[in-house]
Amino acid sequence: MGPYQAAIVRIGFAGAWLIFLLREWPNRQELYGPDSPWSWHLAEELIANNNAFSVLMWSQSNAWFESVYLLAVLSSVALMIGWRTRTMSVLFMIGVLSLQNRSIFMGDGSDNVIHLMAIYLVLTRCAQVWSLDARRAARTAARGAGGGGAAERDLVGMVLWAVCGAALVVVTLGPGLSGGWALIYWGLWLVAALWWAANRFAPGEPRTVLDVIANLVHNATLVVIMFEVCLIYSTAGWYKIQGSRWQDGTAAYYPMKLDYFAPWPELNDVFAGNGLIIMVMTYLTVMVQVAFPFTLFNRKVKNILLAVMIAEHLSIAVLLGLPIFSLAMIAADAVFLPTAALLWMGARSAGLTARLRRAFGGATGATAQGGGRVPGQARRTGQAEQPGQPGQPVQDGQTERQRDADTTVTLPR
Structure with a gap:
């Protein structure tokens, strides 16, 4: 279930954590390293009480900290592009837990979401599409179908x-x-x-049984992620309802007037100076967050509300200067995006990649090795392609229509 949703969640959270690590590279020593105000001994005492996990507690040396930070960066890159995803998801989780548990007061709210999703991604099959692993599987299957023998x-x-x-x-x-x-x-x-x-x-029945178990774990984890997102929004909305500033429609005004949350004060003044806009933003935020879990029973209403929530997070990124938080929440919301919308996004991305390759003299999307079509795109013959089964590469002298008519390759999930 949801191979494209799982892939976009993987890309979104790995990308958000990577951007955060790179942005704070000059400040890493003060955030999580030896120069942190939350000293190593304070962190050690806290972790001894709550049994949290952090490899940074294994040594106080600066070289060890730099190695762990670099590992977190590299694992984020590898997970985002889907290279050896099973291993990289575990290393990604280690990096997230180690840094965040080292200094628990760092973060803007996105750290809690990334912390949870880093654990969940380990249990998902999030590299079935839009990953280097999927491309490698497609090439292996194509070689086998072409008489290339065993992989x-x-x-x-x-x-x-x-x-x-x-x-x-x-x-x-x-x-x-x-x-x-x-x-x-x-x-x-x-x-x-x-x-x-x-x-x-044992490529027969034992492999099939393991595949079924992996699918069950993946599907159950996706349900947990969906429940987590609903819990975040519902609790946030119901807590807001209890606040007097949210009840009188002025709550959105105050954060926009704080210097810490005003990267562009002139832009914030435009919104804060209009009482009608402030009231609409305040009430709309509460209504959307409270109503979202109930809209899952109606696909059309859910998609409309999902677009409103994504627009809200984009406004938070611009007006309040919280881009990592907004990106993390949009990545969490992506688990509810319809597959058709994700395929459309993938097709546009593939088209842009093909144009860039042509512009720089590289292979076009139709002849590049590994297939030029977006995984999951319908075949020209009208036969629907199963999720997680990318189109096969076009051989020399063979049109895509002929390829689709002559061969059908089923990839292992």
């Missing part, structure tokens, strides 16, 4: 698995990893080994 061994995946296993051995034998977190990471490592063994030695 080559995944050496990169085996190396990653071995390196992660060696790292787990080191930190488990040392003072770093123990208790429930050790069980979680060792369990994920063993699941990856089981998946590889099923693909390699």
Whole structure:
């Protein structure tokens, strides 16, 4: 369920965390490093009480902090583009938890959402489309369909698995990893080994059973993400209703007059100086947040309200100077976007990529290796393509129409 929604959530949250890390690169020492006002000993005392996870508590050295921060940046890039997503989602979670639990007072509200979604993404199959993993799977299937024989061994995946296993051995034998977190990471490592063994030695029914289990976990996690988004909006809306400033329609005025939330004071003055606009913004915010969970029963109403909420977050990014918070909430809202809208966005992105390639003398979208069509786009023959099954690449001297008529390749999920 929802392969495109899961993919856009993956891209959105990995991108939001990456932008935050890069933006705060000059300030990283003061935010999460040795120069943080929330000292290492204070963080150690808090984590000892709440059993939170942070690899930054394993050492006070500056070199270790820089390594963890760089790992968080690289894992965010890899997860966003969908490279080795199973491994990178775990490393992404480690980076998010380690930095945020090191200094709990840093963030603007987006940190809570990213914190939760980083955990959920580990349990989703969020690389079925719009990822390098999906493109690699399409190429492998195309080689097999073209008589290329068995697929080559995944050496990169085996190396990653071995390196992660060696790292787990080191930190488990040392003072770093123990208790429930050790069980979680060792369990994920063993699941990856089981998946590889099923693909390699038991591609029949055992592989099918594992695939069904993975789909069940993925679907259940998507339901949890949807519930989480509804919970965020409903609680925010009901708390606002209890506030007197929200009741009299003036609440939106006050944050726009604070210097901290006014990147463009002149623009804020235009909105804050109009009482009707302030009243509409205040009441509309409350109504949208309270009503959103109930609109899920009607697709058309839900889509309209979803567009209003995304526009609201964009206005928060501009007027209040909270772009990371807005991007994180839009990424969370994307789990409710209709598949048709996501396919349209993918088609426009693919068209833009093709034009850029032509402009710089590269391959066009129709002849590039790995297929030029957007994954999931309907075949020209009228046959619907299953979610998560990208179009096959066009061979030399073969038109796309002929390719679709002659071959049908079913990719493993």
